[in-house]
Structure formats: structure tokens, C-alpha cells
Amino acid sequence: MFHVELRQFPHMARSFNLSEAELNAQVLAPWSRGEQVELGERKWAPDRAKLTIMEAPELRSDEIGMGRGWGNVTRKGEDVTERLLGAFKAKPVSGASPDALGAFKEVVHAQCEANRMAIHQLLWLANSRHPDWRVSERVALAERALWELLHEGRVKMLRRLAGDDGPAYVETEQAEWATALLAWSSWSDPGAPRWFLEAG
Numbered sequence: 505m506f507h508v509e510l511r512q513f514p515h516m517a518r519s520f521n522l523s524e525a526e527l528n529a530q531v532l533a534p535w536s537r538g539e540q541v542e543l544g545e546r547k548w549a550p551d552r553a554k555l556t557i558m559e560a561p562e563l564r565s566d567e568i569g570m571g572r573g574w575g576n577v578t579r580k581g582e583d584v585t586e587r588l589l590g591a592f593k594a595k596p597v598s599g600a601s602p603d604a605l606g607a608f609k610e611v612v613h614a615q616c617e618a619n620r621m622a623i624h625q626l627l628w629l630a631n632s633r634h635p636d637w638r639v640s641e642r643v644a645l646a647e648r649a650l651w652e653l654l655h656e657g658r659v660k661m662l663r664r665l666a667g668d669d670g671p672a673y674v675e676t677e678q679a680e681w682a683t684a685l686l687a688w689s690s691w692s693d694p695g696a697p698r699w700f701l702e703a704g
Contacts, residue, residue, distance in 0.1 A: 505520075505521050505522065505523070505559070505560065505561065505562040505563075506522045506523070506524065506526075506527045506557055506558070506559055506584075507519070507520045507521070507522065507557070507558045507559075507560055507563070507573075507574075507577045507581065508522060508527070508531055508543065508555070508556070508557055508558075509555075509556040509558075509574060510541065510543050510544070510548045510553050510554070510555055510556075511553060511554045511556075512548060512549075512552050512553040512554070515546060517543045517544025517545075517546060517548070518544070518573065518574055519543055519544070520563050520568055520573055520577070521562050521563060525686055526682065526686065527557070527588075529651070529681075529682045529685060529686060530542075530543075530682050531543075531555070531557070532588060532589065533651055533655075534655060535550050535555060535589070536589060537652075537655065538550050538551070539655055541553075541555075542678060542679060555585060555589075556583065556585050557583070557584055557585045557588055557589075558577045558578065558581040558582065558583055558584065559581055559582050559584045560576075560577045560580045560581025560582070561580055561581075563576055563577070604634075604645070605645065605648060605649060605652075608629070608630065608633065608645055608646075608649050609649045609652060609653055609658075611629060611633070612626055612629065612649055612650065612653060612659070612701075613653060613658050613659060613703060615629065616659045616701050616702050616703040617703040620662070620673070620700050620701065620702045621700065621701050621702075622694070622697035622699065622700050622701075623650070623684065623685075623690045623691060623697065623699045623700070623701065624690065624691050624692060624693065624694055624697060626646040626649065626650055626691075626701075627642065627643065627646045627691050627692075629646070630642040630643070630645050630646040643691065646691070647685060647691075650685065650701070651681075651685065654678075654681055657704045658703065658704050659701050659702065659703055659704050660675055660676075660701070660702060660703075660704045661675070661676045661680070661681060661684060661699060661700070661701055662674060662675055662676065662699070662700040662701070662702060663675075663676050663680070663698060663699060663700075664697065664698050664699070664700055673700060676699075684698075684699040
């Protein structure tokens with residue numbers, strides 16, 4: 505498991521027991537692009553805050569309470585901040601050049617300008633444009649493109665709400681993005697999609 509601390513005097517925030525997917529989506533992706541990270545009801549800018557990522561066993565609730573969490577993490581774990589940041593920045597979308605990622609983002613943005621689309625339809629687009637790629641590469645392309653478009657403000661995410669007069673669509677807060685993107689059902693269930701996209 506991963507545990508995160510952000511510091512910018514006189515403020516500090518910590519988050520415990522993050523999976524690799526949660527760490528990537530919530531911290532490493534925006535941080536590596538120089539964007540603010542939301543943690544502990546504050547926004548932290550990479551050029552002003554200090555980020556520390558520890559890899560350590562999962563903590564029980566009693567190991568976190570009363571301010572004991574970070575002490576347990578540093579005692580049992582390893583500081584992997586530089587290694588993970590370096591690997592994340594150097595890691596391209598598997599199978600895709602930067603040009604392929606950029607081209608796919610333009611296709612997604614154009615589709616969102618033309619029609620509201622569900623998240624799983626991005627995977628359909630990746631499948632149709634790159635049928636020779638491995639499935640994992642197509643999923644990675646769709647996820648990376650969507651995450652970047654959201655942070656660039658070129659698309660916005662909507663939550664579908666059922667109503668007596670038909671569905672309504674409410675724009676989501678940034679804090680909800682990870683919930684949607686980390687749920688496999690968002691990418692795989694065309695029956696009753698909950699999350700939609702439109703041009704920002």
C-alpha cells in the first residue's frame with residue numbers, strides 16, 4: 505500500500521492506504537503534469553508543496569488514530585517518492601507514441617462536442633482506432649486521454665440522475681473523477697451508464 509504526505513508551511517495533509525491505481529489517479533498524474541493535487545480539503549501545487557510517498561503495509565484504523573499513522577508508516581515503510589515520480593513521468597502510454605495520444609484526445613474531444621457520450625464509449629473509440637493493440641494498451645490510452653482532457657478543462661464529467669421526466673445530468677466535482685475512472689463498471693457496462701462526458 506501507499507501513504508502520502510503533502511507539506512506547505514504551515515499546512516500538512518496525509519492520506520493512508522492508497523492502492524497503486526488510486527495513487528496514480530489522485531496524486532501522480534496531476535503532480536507530474538504540474539497541476540494541483542487535492543488532499544485534506546486543500547489544493548497543493550507541485551512548485552510550492554513537498555510530496556512524500558511511502559510504501560508500507562496497510563495500516564489498521566487503530567494504527568492511524570491519535571496521530572500515530574505517519575510514525576507507523578515511516579517506521580515500517582520505504583520512501584519511494586523519487587522512484588515513482590520518475591517512473592510515472594517517463595512512462596508513455598504502452599504501445600502509443602505521444603502523437604497517438606494527442607490524436608486520440610482530439611477524436612474524443614470532437615465526439616464530446618458533437619454528442620454527450622458515456623465513459624465506456626471512449627474504450628469503443630480506442631478499440632475501433634487501434635484494433636491491433638493489446639487490450640491493456642487500448643484501456644490505458646482511453647484512461648490517459650480522458651484524465652488529461654478533464655484536467656485540461658476540455659471535457660467535463662456529468663453524473664446521470666434518474667427522474668420522473670427522464671434522466672438529468674449534473675456536472676461532477678473534480679473529487680468524483682477518480683471514483684468514476686477507477687470503477688471497472690464505468691468502462692464495461694453499456695446497459696445503464698452513470699457517468700457521461702461533454703465538451704468543456
